[in-house]
Amino acid sequence: MIVPSIRNDWVIMAIFTAVVLTAPLWLTPVGAGYPDLLQKFAIFGIFAIGFNILFGLTGYLSFGHAVFLGVGSYTAVWSFKLLTMNVLPAVIFATLLAGVFAVVIGYVSLRRSGIYFSILTLAFAQMSYNMAYSVLTPITNGETGLQLTMNDPRILDGPAGQGLPSTTLFGLDMSGYAGFYFCAVMLIIAFFISLRIFRSPFGLKLLAIKSNQTRMKYTGFNTRPYLLTAFVISGMYAGLAGSLMAITDPLAGAERMQWTASGEVVLMTILGGTGTLLGPLFGAGIIKYFENIFSAMNDGRLHEIFSFLPDWLENIVVAITGEFVGDGWHLTLGLLFMIVVIFLPGGVVEGIRRANGFLRRLVQSSGTNTATLAAEKE
């Protein structure tokens, strides 16, 4: 076997933990070994894993999960402003409050299924986004975004020193690698919970709802509470991800709730492999990695890359590819997404599976070839 399939969950967890914690080492050669980007991988990984619990298991496609991301961020910043710069309360409050929002939005949206459910969640998200921009300005600080100020009470921290304080974990400064490792531990916990749900009777029931919801009802299940539970869990994951964003940079803006953010997590999940354990994580990693590379590129860098071409050709090539980098990187993302959806509907995970099967056949056939050769020699 080329890639052995692992049955034991504890082995999976051990490998996963090791891979995540050593990420700074093995991601350095590809230019991703710095805390800011690593932290982004972890945060969007959590967001996508949570989204997959809803979309991957029940098939309900939410187009408004960014609401919970935004709620998580605002809650975390308020916790920093009012209570303490310690990140733990911020993370807990954010996750819980996102859960409360998910109960309300889920309760209403889950009265419909299919496209109507998607549109209801999208409507809720856009409503929340606009409210954060306008009427809720006292809470969200509108366009400027919610920030720390010198006059924040921070009742648990006591009087502030010089300048704005930074986020901590019981005194440990949450910048740089400390921040990444905090997010990494959260990712490991999030992945563990997701793994348990996938392997549980509850997870099987969710899959059965995806497969044939009508039959589930006649089999004796009340499907609505199952769907709502899955919705709330995935909303809480998004809230957690939102709060972790605020830990890196204690600032929350309404644009975090915009539909593009909701769409991004859908892309990540589908790109990686809907309904698979690791797919969403791959998807999040790939999108954030390419975003990092392509959006940082500019025409100057492209000229360098294509300098081996004759000048006239170089100019044409740069003019075309220039549209796909920098601000235009979403064009690249769109292309990538189309290619995956058309040729690999199961996402990156299906790609890995196919490659694995191909290699296995290759090894087997070469094995039989040598065997026949040996037989001929005798």
Place this chain on the structure above:
Amino acid sequence: MSIVLSIKNVDKTFGGLHALGDINLDIEEGKTHAIIGPNGAGKSTLLNCCIGRLIPDSGTVEFDGKNMIGMQPHEINHAGMVRVFQTPEIFPDLSVLQNVMIPALAKRDGTFKFNAFGSLAAEKGIEADAVHILEDMGLKAHIHKHAGSMSRGDKRRLELAMGLVQHPRLLLLDEPTAGMARHDTNRTIDLLKRIKERGMTKIIIEHDMHVVFSLADRISVLAQGRIIASGTPDEIRGNPKVQEAYLGGAEL
């Protein structure tokens, strides 16, 4: 004999069509009651009224002395009335074993249980139940197959297994042998006979007279939304009204 299911004065119209008119039917405990009738006689409509898929315009459906009208399908299931569908309503994306584990879990967990941290692999009892029923159905070899990839006949048997694993008080079978080859039909009849020996009450809707007369203790004949005759197989066989309306006068 105690009455398990009592259908009283049930009426149902679809637009101008009078699908069911003043249906009265009592199902006795432990008996197999067949409902026969030509296409469009209202057999499936009657079953749908029993399990909550349709709500009759008037009348009551009493199961165990409790009115089922207006109850949700999952509540009716837990009351002990389980339907086996005519067109296989399985979970095509799950394995055959999982398809049977789901109803077994329903029986144990009730309408909702949040067991997200239990391990499915540790559900040995549920799995053993499911495997046992699948063995009975002759589906043991397919246990790990995708349910959606099975033949139609196998899907029908799986459908039956999903009903049986819940050990319902009353099993409603909607044409359990429709679309099956002859040897498959005979196998299903044998199986249903064995279930009968265990004392499970059944309602069977069936076109195949061979199946009906091999299994039924009582037969009710539906024609144009009305019950035109009810009785033992022999009484029905000799009833001139039935022969006229349903069998077109042919000898049985």
